[in-house]
Amino acid sequence: FYFDMNPDSLRKMVEPHVGPFDVSTLSRACVLNVTYPSSDLFLVIKLEKVLQGDINECAEPYMKDEKNLDKVRVNAVQCCERLGKYRMPFAWTAIYLMNVVSGVNSLERDSCSDKESTGSNSLDRKSSMSNFEQLRKRASDMGSLTRRGSLERRTSADKRYSWSPEDLTSSLDTFRPVTLTVTSFFKQESDKLRDEDLYKFLQDLKRPCSVLKKLKSIPGVLKLDISPFSEDVKGCLTPELEPLIPVSDFDTLSGSEGKSRPIKEILEFPAKEVLLPHFFYRNLLYVYPKELNFTGRTGSARNIAVKVQLMCGEEDHHALPVIFGKSSCPEYCPEAYSTVSYHNKCPNFYDEVKMSLPANLTDQHHLLFTFYHISCQRKLEQNTVETPVGYTWLPLFQDNRLQAGEFILPVMMDHPPPNYSYITPDVLLPGIKWVDNHKGIFTVHVEAVTSVHTQDIYLDHFLNLCATLEQGRIPQR
Known part of the structure; x- marks a missing residue:
């Protein structure tokens, strides 16, 4: 799932290279289905930027107070004009989802009221074949919680590294929508781009480890709303970009902030084969x-x-x-x-x-x-x-x-x-x-x-x- 949080003014800097946008590509919400719940589920977020050069040099302006910001802006404009067609790895972070599912009661409540939190957009929905049917009953019981970001995500709930099926089921039964706030990202190492490298880091996230402390951190804020599926969500698109009922009209969407955006269903690659008949063309x-x-x-x-x-x-x-x-x-x-x-x-x-x-x-x-x-x-x-x-x-x-x-x-x-x-x-x-x-x-x-x-x-x-x-x-x- 790909999403762009840049405002229109910044997106226009690379528009000559990528062309005009279609509404389906403006989505910031997705539907994730998990057929086989596991205690080793992570949500990985990767940041990319317009190609500029060496990752270490490109990250410097983001990691310290830059005195000459005008020079940085001019350099960014020049890179977008010339290299706006190409991307480079920049940063990443990961969220251990068992902490999200099980750590609701141990987290500090956000100061916003329940009325305010119910207005947040859902980023997670399940399909009808999911094993998370019981989560749907709690979609209306909205709460808002916050967590600290990449390097400071340790809570008392993190001390538990393994979960039995009974523990997992119990946590899912009591799961309520939550808002996570990530406040920092790990700078991407140019020689650590393989999936195997990522898997090692993910295992380190589950327990205190000195390896992660050696990684350089880039400040940044990303808020994620995670909630069970709700049947009345409008504007969903299948993996083939076919609209689902109830359908929303996105013809007037201009890409501006605050406008309604489509929600994409993400195709699942289950850990074990799921033997089901084909009900539709794919x-x-x-x-x-x-x-x-x-x-x-x-x-x-x-x-x-x-x-x-x-x-x-x-x-x-x-x-x-x-x-x-x-x-x-x-x-x-x-x-x-x-x-x-x-x-x-x-x-x-x-x-x-x-x-x-x-x-x-x-x-x-x-x-x-x-x-x-x-x-x-x-x-x-x-x-x-x-x-x-x-x-x-x-x-x-x-x-x-x-x-x-x-x-x-x-x-x-x-x-x-x-x-x-x-x-x-x-x-x-x-x-x-x-x-x-x-x-x-x-x-x-x-x-x-x-x-x-x-x-x-x-x-x-x-x-x-x-x-x-x-x-x-x-x-x-």
Whole structure:
């Protein structure tokens, strides 16, 4: 879930790069469904900013009293004008949700009245298949609580590190809406972008640990309203951006503060498989670039961005506008860019690219990954900001089956030749320059959530045989 808290005046600084916004991308509220409640649930918030340079240097104005603020503002305007299309990791924080669910009675009450607190907007709602049905009964019993931020979140309730199923159920039964106030964020370390690095930090959040004290803190305020689901919430959108009843009219939404905004349902990836029939059409693809190793590539390739496109052919105009926009941007885009790690030839990525798959896939549909070096510093002899430094691709529909899973792909130095989409990059084409002698250097994970294409290999084989027999063709043994 992506949200933009910047006012209109700041968003306009990057509007030439991202285009006009659609109403669905202005959401600041979401619906999260948890099928299997766990004592290890965290809410992770990541902050990004317009690409500027080294994370340490960019964070300095936020971490201390800056005397020359005019210089900082001028620099920000220049970066938005030139690099507003690109993002960089900046900061993060996490909230241990068991403290939210179980620590209501141990927290200090906010000074605002119950009448005032009932007017707050709900950021959490569940779908009808959730195991949190009992929480809905308490949606009208609103309270308002506050907690301290990232580095000072320790309370007496935190001393308990494990929860039995009975404790968890009891806490959920007594859970009431709560407002959390985060007052600081951890500065993002450029070499700690992997999910595995985040998991280690999350475990440290559950108990006193000196590791977190070593992380630098950036002051900032973020208020989160967390509450059970309420049936009468209006303006909800499904993961496919389809409106749910009761429907709200957002035609007059201008993006100004105080206006009504849509609420997005976030698709759940449960820890264990949920076996349920498909009641509606769903055909989504999630693409996760993971890591790239460009140490074997000569030339300037350090500030690397990955452009992801879903192609139905091999020309530029074959890029399909099926990528969901993130925040304050068009609803659908033909391309998505990863964050950029400054001066790093082996970057890790945490980006998620969500796509709406075409109903009818062909052999030419493929994911095209283009790697760019982004010039953060303006040079007189250089007119372009991005320079292509590599290409690779992933055919999506092979042997009549949608491809998903983790892939380690080689990277081509020049643009792929004609008819490349019919083969995989594992084929060593003659006369083509490959980075690091055709070794697999780019890791990407692809997750499909679809009612059209089965992900079970045995069921897929059975359906293909049925289709073959319907067409009057006898399959070969």
